[in-house]
Amino acid sequence: MLKDWTRFCDLSAKGGTMSLGDNPLVPPTDTGETLELPPSRLTVTLGFGPSFFIKDGVDRFGIAQTMPLHLKDIPRMARENIDPGISGGDVCLQICADDQQVAFHAVRNLIRLSTGRASLKWMQEGFASGTPGKTPRNLFGFKDGTANQLHDSAQGYDEVVWAGADEPAWMRGGSYMAYRKIQMKLESWDRTSLSDQEATFGRSKVSGAAFGAKGEFDAVDAAKLPEHSHVRLAKDSKQQIHRRAYSYTDKVDPRTGNVDAGLLFISYQRDPDRQFVPMLRMMQNKDALNAYVSHIASAMFACPSGLQPGQYFGQRILES
Template sequence: MASFDIEVSSRKKVIDLFQTWTRFADLTSQGGHLQNDDNDMLPPADTGEALGLGAAKLTFTIGYGPTFFEKDGKDRFGIKHKRPHYLKQIPHMAHDSLKEEYCDGDICVQVCADDQQVAFHGIRNFIRLASGIATIRWLEEGFLRAPKEVTPRNLFGFKDGTANQDHATKSGFQKVVWAEKSEPEWMQGGSYLGYRKIQMLLEIWDRSSLMDQEDTFGRKKHSGAAYGKKGEFDKVDPKKLPTDSHVRLAKETNQQMQRRAYSYTAGVDNRTGNLDAGLLFICFTQNPDKQFLPMLKIMGKMDKLNEYTIPIGSALFACQGGLEPGEYFGEKIFRD
């Protein structure tokens, strides 16, 4: 996942970039690659590391940050009136230790694939094709491994995303994920993407007892069942969970979101000698003011998980719906 800042004020140049990105995404998601012309004295059209690897279920998701629509009080591209209702910078939360280089941005692009090299090829070429128009603000590489229909585990060893089952229907997504009908036309079929980069204090966690770990979440580590229940997806009774447990606090907000979190590792933190690893928390919501931000406020103040985590990155983006044939990224935003 990457965030970009647009360095030009030309509406036409941004449209040209989005059209170029769209052509590349359409081509590579079908297993193709950019073709060279006949001049060997020019750089290759495609960087080449994904040749022969196929599409690997490659997908591109693009989101637009608050500063895409208005930056430093300026409506750079004449699209301020197209800004979605709830799109804003996430306010500082208790327990945050945010670093500017891991936060926000004009545009985000999430590239997913079953092959790590295919995904890297996608984002690498987005960066290359944006040269002179947009610069990379931050780039994160996450991973997710779990058999189909099995809830993945985070680096603490606990299942992450169990609650997605609560709205796993067409009507559930309509209420929880997809944008409201009152949102701008370009966002219909889209959603808000909430992002948090969370560093995990794995060395401290690994010295904690199993009881302490399970009390932190309010679930059994191996089965994923909430306290007082037998199965992972059994309905949670918050009163049976520790008052400061992660799951109890989440349930007591009475809000749902579509979680799509990824683990990350970035070697060793040279300041501490500890592992630099954690969670790239991503969620999709219909109304972040109602579903996402209140949960962050409660978690920041009371969550027992705070003993083992440090939020260091944060952002909110508005994602458009899927493209129709012949449509380019952002076309409906720029349409008069």
């Protein structure tokens, strides 16, 4: 399956499709909806969950010894409302493209190629939009991911994002992906005054500048931020993570008429135990944003480093 996936991803990212097949009596190999469409910057990121290595104490694939050092489910947090049905999983695929039809084509065909060998547990669509070179905004209207700029260098990525030399060989240069689906109470947020919204984050809504600073990327003086503001807590944690958030919109809550929408928090980091989990714990306990959000899904995956030509996803795990 991982070999088939690799072949498909390689082809699709170049804008190709599998052949529709020359035998009209059997189903076409490719589903066809991207014929005539460009690759649209399609990317596929693969991650392995803790249960891929050991599930219920069983080493199903004989690979437990290759489990990354920090790969475990995110522990229970205060105030969370996690639905196990849309959390976790053995394997995760993050598929991104500029065109939803191209992205879904990849999702759909990767599912087809896994039939009988893997079973779909959950699926989540999201979107992000912004002007190139500027930090995209989340559905609260605030810039999301400003602090990524702090480690925007080769050394910064080594320190913050890429997994270290103490990891199993396949994981070195890979990264841990933390995922939280965070429902945002948009209706109450939209009835909150601008000053309260800004105090909740500790940043100006329009400019993105932290309280006491002028520009978005100016140095943050934590002391000038409200004690429980989101950015203050992030700074207090003294840790960095690489944010890659998307927004989502789902359905209507039939009881309240409120829209189910929010943030697909995704962050990449070198060591979630040190960087991510303590930060999350502090946020869950203190963050002023908690009045407006609820964490409803959670997962942690280990994403291997990029492939060399001829390799397939997970090869260095399964053939080690």
